[in-house]
Amino acid sequence: MSFLKKLFGTLAQKPWEENQVVIDNTHSGRSFNLSNQMSAVIIIFGVSTAIFSLIFTGYLYSLPPEQDTTFILKTTLVWVNTLVLVMVTFFFNKISSDLKKNLTNKIKKNLIYVGALSYLFLFLQLLLWYQLMKSGNFVDTNTYFSSFYIFTTLHGIHLLGGLFFWGKVSSRIFKLDEKDYANEEKNINALSLYWLFLFIVWIVFFAIMFIYNDAVIAWCKSLIA
Amino acid sequence: MSEDLNNNKTIQAQSSETISGGGSGISPDIDYVRPAEIPEQDLYHGHSFITKWVFCQDAKVIGIQYFLLATFTGIIGLILSWLMRLQLGFPGLAGFMTAEHYYQFVTMHGMIMVVYFLTALFLGGFGNYLIPLMVGARDMVFPYLNMVSFWSFFVAVGVLLASFFVPGGPTGAGWTLYPPQTILEGTPGHGMGILLMCISLILFVAGFTMGGLNYLITVLQARTRGMTLMRMPLTVWGIFTATVLAMLAFPALLVGALMMTLDNILGTSFFMPTILKAGEVLEYGGGSPILFQHLFWFFGHPEVYIVALPAFGIISDLISVHSRKNIFGYRMMVWAIVGIGALSFFVWAHHMYVSGMNPWFGFFFATTTLIIAVPTAMKVYNWILTLWRGNIRMNVVMLWCLGFIVTFVNGGITGIFLGNVTVDVPLSDTYFVIAHFHMVMGIAPLMVIMGAVYHWFPLVSGKFLDEKLGKWHFWLTFLGAYSIYFPMHYLGFIGVPRRYFEMYDSPYMTSAVGMNEFISLAAFIVGAAQFILIYNIVKTLKIGKPAGHNPWKANSLEWLTPTVPPEHGNWGERLPVVHRWPYDFSVPGVKEDFVTQTTAPSEIAGSKVEKT
Numbered sequence: 001m002s003f004l005k006k007l008f009g010t011l012a013q014k015p016w017e018e019n020q021v022v023i024d025n026t027h028s029g030r031s032f033n034l035s036n037q038m039s040a041v042i043i044i045f046g047v048s049t050a051i052f053s054l055i056f057t058g059y060l061y062s063l064p065p066e067q068d069t070t071f072i073l074k075t076t077l078v079w080v081n082t083l084v085l086v087m088v089t090f091f092f093n094k095i096s097s098d099l100k101k102n103l104t105n106k107i108k109k110n111l112i113y114v115g116a117l118s119y120l121f122l123f124l125q126l127l128l129w130y131q132l133m134k135s136g137n138f139v140d141t142n143t144y145f146s147s148f149y150i151f152t153t154l155h156g157i158h159l160l161g162g163l164f165f166w167g168k169v170s171s172r173i174f175k176l177d178e179k180d181y182a183n184e185e186k187n188i189n190a191l192s193l194y195w196l197f198l199f200i201v202w203i204v205f206f207a208i209m210f211i212y213n214d215a216v217i218a219w220c221k222s223l224i225a
Numbered sequence: 226m227s228e229d230l231n232n233n234k235t236i237q238a239q240s241s242e243t244i245s246g247g248g249s250g251i252s253p254d255i256d257y258v259r260p261a262e263i264p265e266q267d268l269y270h271g272h273s274f275i276t277k278w279v280f281c282q283d284a285k286v287i288g289i290q291y292f293l294l295a296t297f298t299g300i301i302g303l304i305l306s307w308l309m310r311l312q313l314g315f316p317g318l319a320g321f322m323t324a325e326h327y328y329q330f331v332t333m334h335g336m337i338m339v340v341y342f343l344t345a346l347f348l349g350g351f352g353n354y355l356i357p358l359m360v361g362a363r364d365m366v367f368p369y370l371n372m373v374s375f376w377s378f379f380v381a382v383g384v385l386l387a388s389f390f391v392p393g394g395p396t397g398a399g400w401t402l403y404p405p406q407t408i409l410e411g412t413p414g415h416g417m418g419i420l421l422m423c424i425s426l427i428l429f430v431a432g433f434t435m436g437g438l439n440y441l442i443t444v445l446q447a448r449t450r451g452m453t454l455m456r457m458p459l460t461v462w463g464i465f466t467a468t469v470l471a472m473l474a475f476p477a478l479l480v481g482a483l484m485m486t487l488d489n490i491l492g493t494s495f496f497m498p499t500i501l502k503a504g505e506v507l508e509y510g511g512g513s514p515i516l517f518q519h520l521f522w523f524f525g526h527p528e529v530y531i532v533a534l535p536a537f538g539i540i541s542d543l544i545s546v547h548s549r550k551n552i553f554g555y556r557m558m559v560w561a562i563v564g565i566g567a568l569s570f571f572v573w574a575h576h577m578y579v580s581g582m583n584p585w586f587g588f589f590f591a592t593t594t595l596i597i598a599v600p601t602a603m604k605v606y607n608w609i610l611t612l613w614r615g616n617i618r619m620n621v622v623m624l625w626c627l628g629f630i631v632t633f634v635n636g637g638i639t640g641i642f643l644g645n646v647t648v649d650v651p652l653s654d655t656y657f658v659i660a661h662f663h664m665v666m667g668i669a670p671l672m673v674i675m676g677a678v679y680h681w682f683p684l685v686s687g688k689f690l691d692e693k694l695g696k697w698h699f700w701l702t703f704l705g706a707y708s709i710y711f712p713m714h715y716l717g718f719i720g721v722p723r724r725y726f727e728m729y730d731s732p733y734m735t736s737a738v739g740m741n742e743f744i745s746l747a748a749f750i751v752g753a754a755q756f757i758l759i760y761n762i763v764k765t766l767k768i769g770k771p772a773g774h775n776p777w778k779a780n781s782l783e784w785l786t787p788t789v790p791p792e793h794g795n796w797g798e799r800l801p802v803v804h805r806w807p808y809d810f811s812v813p814g815v816k817e818d819f820v821t822q823t824t825a826p827s828e829i830a831g832s833k834v835e836k837t
Contacts, residue, residue: 011559013455015806016551021826024456025804026259029361029448036366039442043472047434050476054520058480058495062513140492143511150487 035186041193048158052201055154056208059147077128078210082202084121088114089199092192099185107188111170114195118163125152144209151205155198162194256825258450258802266363266447268794280376282368283793284439287375288354289685291345294375298382299342303752305334314745316727324726325413328397331724332414333389335400336422339528340429341382343670347535348433348471349378351677352440352464354685358783359461361449361801363794365439374439377432381425388414388421396422399724401525402481404496404517405509408489420489423482430479433471440468449782451803455559456822458781458807459552462559463538466566467531473570474527481520488512518580522573529666530569534562536673537604540629542807543676544608546779547623548615549818551808554607561600561607568597578646579653587646594644598637605634616811616818621695622777625676628703629669636665639714654724657717660710668706675702678758683776687789688769690761698757705751712740778819781807785823 014020032039091110098106129152132138132145139149169187176184271277281287309330311319353371357364365371388395397413398406406412407419414422444457444465457465484495488509496517497509537558545552552558574582574590608630617623639661643649652658675698682690721728721737728734728741775784787797801823809820814832 010454011556011563013453014556015453015455016555016808021805022257024453025257025451027451027453028259029450029452031445031448031454034446036442036446039446040367040438043438043441047472047476050473051480054477054480054523058484058516058520061516061519062495062511139487140494140508143494146487146493146495150483 035190037186037190038193041190041197044194045197048197048201051154052151052204055147055151056204059143059151059208062143077124077131078206081121081124081128082206084117084124085199085202088117088121088195091117092195095188096192099188108174111166111173115163115166115170118159118166118195122156122159125156128152148209151209155201155205158201159198162191162198165194166191256804256827258804261450261800266366268364269368270793280372282364282372284353284357284365284368284371285685285791285793285795287371288350288352290375291349291353291378294379294382295342295345295350298337298385299346300755301386302334302337302342303755305330305337307749307752309334310745310748312726314742325394325397327726328399328724329395329413329418332397332400332402333385333395337385338667339400339532340426341385343532343666344433344471344528345378346674347532347670348440348464348468349375349436351460351535351539352436352468354681355460355783356440356443356464357447358786358791358795359458359781360444360447361452361782361796361803362443362447363796363800366442366447367435367439370435371439374432374436377428377435381428381432384421384428385425388418388425391417391421393418401518401521402485403521404485404488404514405498405500408485408497409500409502416489420486423486423489426482427479427486430475430482433475437468437472440464441472449800449803452782452822455556456803456806459538459541459555459558459562460535460781461538462562463535463541466562467534470527470534470566470569471531474524474531477520477524481517481524484520485517515577515580515582518577519574522576523570525576526573527566527569529662530565532666532670534566536629536670537562537565539677540626540673541604541608541611542781543622543673543680544611544626545808545810546680546777547620547626548612548617549810550611550615551810552607553610553613554603555806555808557603558607561604564600565597568593568600572597575644575649578649584646591644591646595641598641598644601637605630605637620679621690621692621699622676622680624696624699624703625672625679628699629672629676632664632672632703632706633669636661636663636669640665652717654722655717656713656721656723659723660713660717663713664706664710668710672702675699675758680777681783682762682765683772683789684783685790686766686769687772688765689772689776690765690769694757694761694764698754698761701754701757702751705747705754708747709744709751712744716740775821778817779807780805780809780819780821782822785821 013024015024034042091113095107095110095114098110129149132148137145139146165187169184169191172187173184269276269282271281271283278286281290308319308322309327312322312327353365356362393414393416395414396402396407396418398415398419402419402422408415444461448457484493487493488495488497492508494509494512496514497507497512498514499510500507541552541558571593572590574586575594578587578590608626639657643652643658643661679690679695682688716737719734719737721734728737772789774789777784782801782803783791785801786792786795803822804825805820805822807822809815811818812820812829812832815829820829820832
């Protein structure tokens with residue numbers, strides 16, 4: 001609400017009036033107290049949110065009344081993958097707090113954990129695909145699995161994009177002296193936000209595709225019965 | 226949070242002190258600007274021809290690259306339209322043209338003109354060239370990414386044009402690419418054609434996202450000192466808002482193209498229902514073709530405003546400069562741009578009244594469509610009121626501006642017809658629709674592009690385009706366009722359907738025959754008239770009249786660079802400092818009839834400049 005209030009406050013300015021001129025002359029030229037990197041991550045959020053929302057909307061729009069999604073319940077890998085992403089988010093959170101305390105060794109160590117766990121996540125995703133295909137559930141089996149594959153592919157590409165920048169930032173950090181770490185704070189914070197977003201998208205995916213589907217609904221009903 | 230706004234309280238306090246101490250309000254304190262806070266940008270200056278003109282990171286060069294490539298694709302679109310009109314006006318005259326060719330030309334013409342010409346030109350061309358200059362930045366905030374953006378567009382165009390040379394040719398499903406017919410046998414280009422189209426669109430969206438990221442962050446975070454959001458020229462507001470729309474609407478096109486590609490090559494059924502073909506059930510099933518229509522138009526309608534909003538912004542600035550008056554209702558103009566942008570996401574299904582959707586849904590979208598006409602009409606009134614009693618310079622730029630207003634009003638009014646379900650249903654898929662959208666988002670934005678080219682060419686090249694040739698160009702285009710599209714409304718009323726290869730011997734449409742011939746002749750002339758501009762540009766670059774600094778006596782920053790054309794980095798050693806909005810024209814008490822944005826208040830003491 002306060003953002004909207006301030007936005008409308010800006011749009012209500014009268015730049016041609018004498019009082020406003022004095023106010024405007026003291027303006028620094030920036031609208032938000034954010035780094036360019038952080039601004040970029042926030043905008044990428046917006047675009048990605050639009051993409052993933054449209055895929056989910058499309059999935060819910062065309063969800064056929066009867067389709068066999070039971071296999072997805074048998075695999076525990078989706079739960080494991082979710083846990084891996086929780087751990088990545090946890091370590092990124094630790095990096096942000098270590099940065100404030102200037103604990104450089106811990107930053108390096110946790111950055112390695114983040115990268116390793118992210119690659120592990122991608123590997124486990126591929127393993128999940130392998131399990132699905134082995135059980136006869138391919139991309140063209142039904143709309144559920146088509147959406148499942150397209151979503152996990154896009155999420156994986158998104159993660160790979162993040163890993164590219166993680167690699168660049170990490171390689172710089174490992175070469176820096178301790179006193180220069182503060183210069184990388186903007187990049188690390190932006191990366192941290194990026195991973196948090198990846199985690200949120202995954203949770204939404206998990207809720208919609210894994211929890212909200214016919215098989216689960218039927219399973220819940222059987223429990224109640 | 227917004228620093229603009231966080232600082233408001235302290236700034237208010239400062240300002241009240243300054244004003245009370247100043248008596249008349251013009252005191253030395255009024256010139257105060259805060260010290261620079263944004264660090265200097267490291268720029269990569271190209272040294273070889275390749276790094277300076279090909280893989281260049283200067284936003285101005287990238288803007289020109291976008292402009293040239295978009296114009297090239299636009300000329301291909303123009304040639305395709307000639308071929309279509311040749312068939313419609315004089316069936317059979319082009320012996321090689323089959324119905325399949327005709328559908329392919331229709332499809333490629335539509336997609337090229339909307340996405341690869343107009344969008345690329347307004348956002349990629351004008352956006353890159355003007356944003357850093359108008360907000361007082363040295364370049365875009367991520368120059369390398371900006372360069373990659375252009376080359377993605379380049380590859381996207383290459384892939385699109387490659388579809389002309391693959392077996393089956395380009396897709397002929399109509400520019401809306403509706404499934405299931407798009408990927409089924411019987412539709413031209415149902416294999417490689419549509420595949421390349423989808424890949425090209427995905428590349429275009431990926432490339433644009435990189436560019437859009439730059440435009441948004443440059444406008445929000447890299448303006449020069451004193452340049453508040455409400456001191457930005459309306460051109461920047463238009464491009465900025467259109468970019469926001471594009472960042473939210475293009476994902477729908479991306480998702481649609483991606484899903485259709487999977488339906489096409491992997492056999493998924495996102496958009497494919499169960500289909501019976503020659504007594505045989507195809508492997509598809511369970512998908513929804515209407516879902517694609519929703520996705521397409523969720524992109525498609527904001528796309529109209531992605532083209533229109535930059536045009537609105539640019540035309541506002543051109544009218545203000547060339548009528549020597551401040552733009553009437555600046556705040557209202559900004560609100561209208563933002564309001565139209567927001568509303569544009571709530572009108573998409575007015576393109577789908579005949580898709581069989583729930584009538585209440587149609588009622589909702591008809592209402593939102595009519596609501597969006599309100600801020601649009603406000604803009605038209607404000608343009609006219611800016612001209613009212615202005616010191617109008619009736620030059621080529623102004624001719625294009627006036628041509629735009631008239632054309633936009635014409636196209637807009639027929640849009641109100643089509644926004645109503647009861648009127649739209651009988652007119653749907655007729656030439657009335659073709660006439661409407663060509664007027665409102667074809668010819669009208671084209672007039673803005675032309676006006677902008679004549680206006681900013683002296684900045685880009687340091688020379689004036691030839692006025693006499695420009696007037697020929699304008700009148701042939703203006704009168705010719707009306708000769709094409711006015712009769713088309715009539716064709717629509719008598720029920721001539723769009724996308725038909727030939728009318729054959731229909732006894733109901735005899736009056737359409739002569740009219741189609743007339744329209745085609747006019748189309749050939751209008752198309753040919755565009756080459757006057759190309760000749761004019763070539764001639765001017767060789768022997769044109771030097772324009773010097775700020776030839777139009779404008780106020781905005783792009784005209785205030787130390788060198789013309791501006792060099793990489795734009796501003797020499799020091800970034801400009803902004804003291805006012807860009808619309809202080811014909812201010813009482815000032816010697817000249819313009820006050821640039823960098824003029825300090827003390828330099829024009831005694832004027833009523835701050836009370837316009």
